[in-house]
Amino acid sequence: MRRVGVGYRAELADWIQSQSSGMDCLEITAEHFFGADHKLLNRLAEQFELYVHGLGLSLGTPGPLDKKILKQFAKVADAANAKWISEHVAFTKTSEVDLGHLNPVPSTREFLEILVEHAQELADFCKRPLIMENITFDLKMHGELGEPDFLNQLCDKANCGLLLDVTNLFINSKNHRFSAMEWLREIQPSYIRQLHIVGYSLADGSYRDHHGAKIQPDLLDLLGAVLDYAPVEAVILERDARLHEFDEIADEISTLQRVATA
Amino acid sequence: MRFRRYNESPPPDITSVMGRLLSDQVLREEFANSPHEVAQRLGLEGANLEYIAALDPVELEQQAETLVLKRFQEVRALAPNSLHALGGEALTLFRYYAQQEWPSGHRRHLIDTIGFLEFVNQNSFEIDATELRRIRRKR
Numbered sequence: 001m002r003r004v005g006v007g008y009r010a011e012l013a014d015w016i017q018s019q020s021s022g023m024d025c026l027e028i029t030a031e032h033f034f035g036a037d038h039k040l041l042n043r044l045a046e047q048f049e050l051y052v053h054g055l056g057l058s059l060g061t062p063g064p065l066d067k068k069i070l071k072q073f074a075k076v077a078d079a080a081n082a083k084w085i086s087e088h089v090a091f092t093k094t095s096e097v098d099l100g101h102l103n104p105v106p107s108t109r110e111f112l113e114i115l116v117e118h119a120q121e122l123a124d125f126c127k128r129p130l131i132m133e134n135i136t137f138d139l140k141m142h143g144e145l146g147e148p149d150f151l152n153q154l155c156d157k158a159n160c161g162l163l164l165d166v167t168n169l170f171i172n173s174k175n176h177r178f179s180a181m182e183w184l185r186e187i188q189p190s191y192i193r194q195l196h197i198v199g200y201s202l203a204d205g206s207y208r209d210h211h212g213a214k215i216q217p218d219l220l221d222l223l224g225a226v227l228d229y230a231p232v233e234a235v236i237l238e239r240d241a242r243l244h245e246f247d248e249i250a251d252e253i254s255t256l257q258r259v260a261t262a
Numbered sequence: 263m264r265f266r267r268y269n270e271s272p273p274p275d276i277t278s279v280m281g282r283l284l285s286d287q288v289l290r291e292e293f294a295n296s297p298h299e300v301a302q303r304l305g306l307e308g309a310n311l312e313y314i315a316a317l318d319p320v321e322l323e324q325q326a327e328t329l330v331l332k333r334f335q336e337v338r339a340l341a342p343n344s345l346h347a348l349g350g351e352a353l354t355l356f357r358y359y360a361q362q363e364w365p366s367g368h369r370r371h372l373i374d375t376i377g378f379l380e381f382v383n384q385n386s387f388e389i390d391a392t393e394l395r396r397i398r399r400k401r
Contacts, residue, residue, distance in 0.1 A: 241339065
């Protein structure tokens, strides 16, 4: 059975609890609950299947992971009784600066090893399955491996799955002019366990992920293709803006449920 | 072959140098003009130096701009009234502020918002003082 849900945001709390939301899973952003009372997570875990998603572990930065963040992450995953946890194929900080958002890593064997090691450490520490997410990028970081090969090897060596962000794939394919379908066909389908999707924006010829737009038809087509291709278990609508548009979000969830079960 | 002195720091890795480049506009401008020289100045050697020197400066600038715009989005979500009051000046002011300040940790967006509103206030632009007080209480 494929589940459809939304990324949990405080602004959506009442709507999620309403009868009309019709969802059976939620994605929790780990950092939003660092140092917070976990009773809410315990309650949500009784009603929904939960997945815990990280933003700031910076698995692509060489060197040891931040133990304090790891511990906080694991606490959130435990409180949510997370079915799985996820992080990004990216770096967000160095020893000198926290860049605050996701940046690509070189697709080299050296960085593959760094990510494998960190992914294993995270999964072992949290004692839960891990899935890794593809990101959007403006800066192309070349290497010996193409992105799909890099992701396949990461999943294989780290014994993790893939959180395929369909919007990120779509945006990269447009901005960097490659075929999203060819990219997809290079990915081992069994690795893809969860999807992210949200509408894109287009400005000055450049596609962006502002996490506030309605899902466009061409993006839905790509979602359909991914769902045909891989044994996806959960689809998450990843909205961070225009969160007061409850009717629109409900429509989006209904559309995703229809596509996911077609 | 050059030997390292005992206890000499190891050369920086690729992500450290990217962190420097992505957070420093002046350095990026220098990099666009002389990539090898800047990569060398940042302590890179051998294959790492060649890798960084081969990065596309236009794409590097776009990546840096994306980081600033994503931070701006977070600040706008936390302080909508103040950013509305700043109108078209908001992004220009944020770009200036964001080059100097890189808050860290999971509360970085909150710290960023407070820092930006204080910066704006210090420069005599109008903000929503009630909103700033409310955000400070969340810290």
